[in-house]
């Protein structure tokens with residue numbers, strides 16, 4: 405048996421393979437430089453163009469680009485009317501920003517456990533958590549696999565509450581043959597470098613609702629409205645609290661350029677996932693991600709679950725052994741209710757969400773990004789086989 409790198413053996417890779425990485429080409433760089441040479445480098449015409457490009461791609465009527473995915477979530481929660489005394493239901497298996505946006509508005513995030521198969525929020529669990537205080541549901545399209553959006557929309561419609569879909573993992577994904585982006589009251593994207601396309605930092609809210617759209621634009625710019633110009637050309641009014649959540653024109657130039665390659669990026673992610681699935685199919689110690697029939701997943705991340713009952717060690721040892729082989733694995737995510745902050749503020753405790761907790765104990769995220777070569781994929785597979793062979797019971 406091959407000696408593991410963590411025990412002094414030769415690592416599978418001599419250089420580290422990150423778990424995610426942007427892909428910036430010369431055309432991307434040229435488009436940013438062109439904007440930097442103009443007079444307009446903060447919010448200007450490229451912001452409108454980027455919004456139109458993403459909205460058209462996703463089949464949504466309106467889009468508002470902002471400074472991050474977190475800002476987009478915050479803005480959406482605010483215009484949905486979440487405030488003190490309200491609750492919003494979301495999944496524990498997400499990045500903190502999903503739940504935090506509810507808290508920024510004064511509301512309480514109420515978690516609902518996940519489905520064991522898709523790892524997305526479980527509709528039956530949502531139903532158990534509904535209360536007269538529920539103002540919104542925030543499903544997350546975890547790893548790029550759309551949540552059960554039809555069922556969630558139906559619950560929300562009956563209750564007259566808002567669905568804010570955190571699709572930060574799911575740009576380019578499809579649900580029942582339709583692109584993610586117009587299937588919820590508001591859909592959120594992030595353009596962080598590990599996402600499907602990047603603007604450095606950046607985010608967007610998509611909606612078909614003109615009322616939300618108008619309020620999002622005002623919220624992005626300090627709450628400033630210019631409706632009473634008869635009082636003078638300088639005159640503006642602030643009717644509600646807003647923020648500076650603006651994104652710049654040169655960031656949006658990068659976003660527009662990246663959008664031209666989005667389909668290729670998503671296809672390459674799907675190809676990498678398929679190769680992993682095939683390579684790991686024969687390893688009973690690993691549970692590979694599933695893709696529901698009515699869905700095209702965008703594979704922002706590729707999460708594998710370890711059947712630790714078949715291994716001599718737990719997730720921590722496998723994780724460390726893979727890193728020593730040169731594979732920068734990751735974990736998405738520690739369930740939010742287990743973090744000290746949410747325990748302290750909202751009284752959550754271990755045992756509250758058993759499926760999420762069990763998932764977390766077994767999950768490892770493997771590298772996936774469009775620029776990965778076939779040799780990179782092969783090195784991940786080789787490292788995984790080497791480590792699992794060593795620790796197999």
Ligand SMILES: Cc1ncc(COP(=O)(O)O)c(C=O)c1O
Nearest residue numbers: 472473474499501572594595596
């Ligand atoms: C599910 C989810 N929601 C929200 C965010 C926040 O996006 P950003 O980093 O652009 O603020 C992220 C990004 O990491 C995410 O993965």
